[in-house]
Amino acid sequence: MGRAPCCDKNGLKRGPWTTDEDEILVNYINKNNGHGSWRSLPQQAGLLRCGKSCRLRWTNYLRPDIKRGPFTEEEQKLIIQLHGMLGNRWAAIASQLPGRTDNEIKNLWNTHLKKRLVRSGINPQNHEPFTSDGSTPRASASTTTRHMAQWESARLEAEARLSRDSSQFNTPFLEKSDSDYFLRLWYSDVGESFRKLPMSGKTPSDSPISEASSSGKCRSISAVTTEISHCLMGSAIMGADQDDDIEYKVFKSVTGEDMVYRIYKSMDDNVIRGSDSSSTNKLDDSSESPMDMLLDYPMNNDMSFFEDDMHNYATSTSANVENDFICPL
DNA sequence: AAAGAGAACAACCGCAGTACT
DNA sequence: AAGTACTGCGGTTGTTCTCTT
Known part of the structure; x- marks a missing residue:
């Protein structure tokens, strides 16, 4: 019953990927028109990595459709807005930002956006203003x-x-x-x-x-x-x-x-x-x-607080910055 | 210039749902 | 039907980079 045992991790490399490893992985996937089985990929490609590590490296970094570089203002606004609706559902949020990975968005949130909201008096958990005692209003409604x-x-x-x-x-x-x-x-x-x-x-x-x-x-x-x-x-x-x-x-x-x-x-x-x-x-x-x-942001969707120092984080700006939702469907 | 602190980000871990045998 | 692998996801950690003193 069941499948063959999973790859044991003995002898497998961990930690940061080298450019050589990246090249091997990319070449293998390109050559085979896809990754196929992640489990068998490392052996067939000649990588001393587990399949899970290969998959992660590919999906979060090496995939050709990944957009590198800083997040634009629109992207950051969209992430905040979507987080207000979806919470920490990074994959769902990422699906609305072509070329961005859930990991990348998660990192951005944890390093930038969450702190920005806190500084602005907004609880990043529920996107509601903090009260004087640190709690949030409407606590009874989840x-x-x-x-x-x-x-x-x-x-x-x-x-x-x-x-x-x-x-x-x-x-x-x-x-x-x-x-x-x-x-x-x-x-x-x-x-x-x-x-x-x-x-x-x-x-x-x-x-x-x-x-x-x-x-x-x-x-x-x-x-x-x-x-x-x-x-x-x-x-x-x-x-x-x-x-x-x-x-x-x-x-x-x-x-x-x-x-x-x-x-x-x-x-x-x-x-x-x-x-x-x-x-x-x-x-x-x-x-x-x-x-x-x-959206029902407590600031009535006024994200001026966010725009004030947005330029510190975004190097690419749009000529027509709008509050309208950009739905890439 | 060096050390420490904080920020940024890549990678790992473990869980849950699904697919497979 | 049951056990196991596969996959996707979110949380967390570890390393590297950058800034400040």
Whole structure:
């Protein structure tokens, strides 16, 4: 049963790679049109390294599509914004920055960005301001849950708009909503990883999400919000009034609990219903950018604190620096 | 110029999910 | 079905570089 034993590490080299080793590895992969089995690669290539070390060296350093050099302002902003949504999910963050590795982003965060946030009075763990006693407000609401709620709310808004648009214009989704960052992000790698959060991955043990996951409630949240989106989209299309009572009834009917509804209600009104709460159609497009709505930085997405000394870390700057989210999809 | 401190980054470790036998 | 390897991921460590005194 099982496979052959893993390579023993006796006699294998460790530590920094030499240029000769790099060359051997690159040549081997190029020659064979890929790395093949990492386990057998070192022997076949003539390297005194374990396969894991080779894989790491390749993926983090030698891969031809890796972008070397300092991070641009846009990249650093994006990392902070994505970290606010995803937490320490470096691979998911890296998937939105072509050419950057999760390791590189992790290092940048730990050496630069985290400290910058702390200096600015922002808790890098949850992206909320520190209070005088060192704690953070809204401590009862888990960051992960809020992230999830934000994702879901953004998706609801986008899908509602999509539904409305398609009902009005009868045009295919991708043609009509190509500019819809929410849906594109939602269906991107980041969105996928986020959607999978309750199902797998490492969730902080103290997070209500992990508790909910173990009891199956996380799926309920997702399912609930999906149903809500369908309900609200239907209402939007039919021109029905989506008042709080309707929302509450739907949540209540699906979950049987008030908790999820409270999470939902705690979200920014601008996100889920648009800025004008008196509007009869609460799903009207907002004038805010998608990222403004998607993110809820305590500084209202004002990242001036970050820009102040950004030039100390970025050597390449863009002529048109924008706060808009750059979605490389 | 030398020593120490801190920053930067590459590499390693261990865990978890998946694939394979 | 069970055991093991493979792979990806995040946390951590170790080494090198840079700056300050």
